[in-house]
Amino acid sequence: MQLIISNTSGIPIYQQIKEQIRDAILSGELQEGQMLPSLRQLAKELKISVLTITRAYTELEQEGYVTNMQGKGCFVMAHNSQLVREQLLCRIEERIKECIGLAKRGQITQQELLQIVTLLWEEIQ
């Protein structure tokens, strides 16, 4: 797994870490039972504070992606496909809202937008 932290993106560092780990889990790069790097190890390597990583891990745990075993470390949870599906739907909705906003700004009709989706859906395999 790779973690690439931007200092200029304006996105809080804990959130960048959280999203990258989440994506690695969803894509299958990180598999069930795999251990995440230790908090302090990662803090040192990325040169950021321990609590920033703690927050990323805690939120991943709350969302059901990992489980924290006291004294042992943080492990990737079994894929609960229902949960993963919900999370993905949630993200899709967010992005579609953005697209609709853009469409309205450019006076692009619902039909045109749907056409773009259909076209792209077929293009991307």
Added chain:
Amino acid sequence: MNNMLQVKGLGKNYPTFTLSDITFTLPTGYVMGFIGQNGAGKTTTMKLILQMVQKDSGEVLFMDNPVSAKSKQQIGVVFDSSFLLDDWKVKDIEGIFAGFYQGWDHALYQNYLSRFGLENTKKIKDLSRGMKTKMSLAVALSYGAKLLILDEPTSGLDPVARDEILEILQEYIQDGTRSILFSTHITSDLERIADYITFINKGHMVYTGLKDELLESFYIIKGGNNALSGGQRRKIIGLREHSTGFDGLVHAQDKDAFAGMLMEKPSIQDIMVYISKGEDAQ
């Protein structure tokens, strides 16, 4: 033991300066940055913690007990003004401190000397400012201290040396049993490695708590001239107005009152500057 250092209501009166009610808690295993303008009372607070200056009020607990000569064996200290005498040579220093600190670790000390590029034959007066800081840090790290108290450890250092020091500090807290309190006005260093921030101004507390919370509780706001109503104006901290516009800091909860204006995430430095300016203006 969850808390390494607890400072409660610490105060000191000088004829021209009063430090009052300084209160913060540094948990074990974490780094706290101590910030404020020059003269805000950072060094005085650190000296009070270490009993180098007698306090007038308040309490300091190190590992749940008042600071004593014995507990000071477990506190590593680096002050801005070096306590190393000019005519000492690097190789003499070990003899002086090894006798004083029971936990002195010869191998560890030698390791830091070589890592920092400190030559045994050099005299202290011939060391650059950065090298003197590294010398003090090598001493502070070599007797198994549980708490490091560092006063401006990165001031006067070039960016590469600062980066090295930060790396060593992160190494120091790796096992989770040790803590660091460090003051600085180079807040970019802090933004990276500090877990907690304590911010004082003119001898009183402004903030103590999680660094991320501090960063999230404010926004910088900017706009054109004549854009502000009286109500908005009162909500802005450290407001600066000029011929083409204004800028200032607002609490995150007041953010909605400024809809439509440019809003940015502040750095710790921004927060420090606006709040200090705001208090000066009062």
